Amino acid sequence: MDKATKLQFIYDLPKVELHMHLEGSLEPELMIEIAERNGVKIPFKSADEIRKASVFDSLQSFLDLYYLGHTVFATKQDFYDLAYAYFKRVSTTNLRHAELFFEAQEHTNRGVPLQAIVTGLDEACKQAQAEFGITSNLILCLLRHFDVDNMMALLKQAVEFKHLITGIGMSSSEHDKPPALYVDVFAFAKAQGWHVSSHAGEIGPAEYVRDSIELLGIERCDHGIGARTDASVVKLLSDRKVGVTMCPISNVLLNVTESIARSPLRQFLDANVKVCLNSDDPSYFGSTYVQENYDAVEREIGLSVREWIKLAQDGIDMSWADQLRRAQLQAELDAVKAKYNVRALYGVE
Numbered sequence: 001m002d003k004a005t006k007l008q009f010i011y012d013l014p015k016v017e018l019h020m021h022l023e024g025s026l027e028p029e030l031m032i033e034i035a036e037r038n039g040v041k042i043p044f045k046s047a048d049e050i051r052k053a054s055v056f057d058s059l060q061s062f063l064d065l066y067y068l069g070h071t072v073f074a075t076k077q078d079f080y081d082l083a084y085a086y087f088k089r090v091s092t093t094n095l096r097h098a099e100l101f102f103e104a105q106e107h108t109n110r111g112v113p114l115q116a117i118v119t120g121l122d123e124a125c126k127q128a129q130a131e132f133g134i135t136s137n138l139i140l141c142l143l144r145h146f147d148v149d150n151m152m153a154l155l156k157q158a159v160e161f162k163h164l165i166t167g168i169g170m171s172s173s174e175h176d177k178p179p180a181l182y183v184d185v186f187a188f189a190k191a192q193g194w195h196v197s198s199h200a201g202e203i204g205p206a207e208y209v210r211d212s213i214e215l216l217g218i219e220r221c222d223h224g225i226g227a228r229t230d231a232s233v234v235k236l237l238s239d240r241k242v243g244v245t246m247c248p249i250s251n252v253l254l255n256v257t258e259s260i261a262r263s264p265l266r267q268f269l270d271a272n273v274k275v276c277l278n279s280d281d282p283s284y285f286g287s288t289y290v291q292e293n294y295d296a297v298e299r300e301i302g303l304s305v306r307e308w309i310k311l312a313q314d315g316i317d318m319s320w321a322d323q324l325r326r327a328q329l330q331a332e333l334d335a336v337k338a339k340y341n342v343r344a345l346y347g348v349e
């Protein structure tokens, strides 16, 4: 496949994004606009100033700016506008299905009603399906910098909106926050029938990935980088079919990996771990959305056609979409395989 054809092939893959924080898609212009309409003071006068401040040397330096961005949100309309802007942006990159984190605690703890958050986001998801054909699920993402009681209180409140929330995730810094602290929280979430994932092994060690699987019962591991130092944890991911939602650009910009080439993506692919590529917090990382992550991986690692198809297939298999939607996504991937004749040319079934 020549270079131009390969890039078109990568573009054509039906993309599934499973690790994207909606608040992390707040573009600087929208942050300014929402802050102004809500009368919220932020220490930036322009979108350019926010862009200039978006230079990080660690996860924590990013989180400090990122949670400041959360403070502009107040109304249902704000949440609708946030999600709609994301969908509009990715609609040009053949994104077909997205499972989106939202970080309600940062808002409810400031007095924003959970109902405004969830219904605003849900309406944007429905609009995106009608207008762009993109399906989506919402994942309520718990935040480790709040305590377990605060997490539990929110989960109990969220039960009322169970029909609009597909899963529970957990993010923020792993520093001094071992998975064992969250056994009851995840047990409660699973008892409600929610799917569960967790950020693990971003800055935490392989042991945190293992414990998230064995103690919390996660179905997907967000980031998972720490697993690379322990072959038994990589094997556990593979054996238990816990897919890893990788975020190559995020990991480089937050100094989690030295470069995309040195990320454990190849190691995971070779160990038959399920993997998909995601944008994490695209607006804070120079407006790098899912397509930019695919392109960066091709530029810096250069995966084979077989590997690209595995990534696309894994994304579908790892998703929490219903059976009908998964069948539709599978048919779209099969059509791409047929278009590029991958069976005859590359021996990919």
Ligand code: HPA
Pocket (backbone or CB within 6 Å): 021, 024, 059, 171, 172, 173, 199, 202, 250, 280, 281
């Ligand atoms: N790690 C932890 N918390 C986060 C991240 C991340 O990459 N993105 C948004 N919140």
Ligand code: ZN
Pocket (backbone or CB within 6 Å): 019, 021, 171, 199, 222, 280
């Ligand atoms: Zn993340």
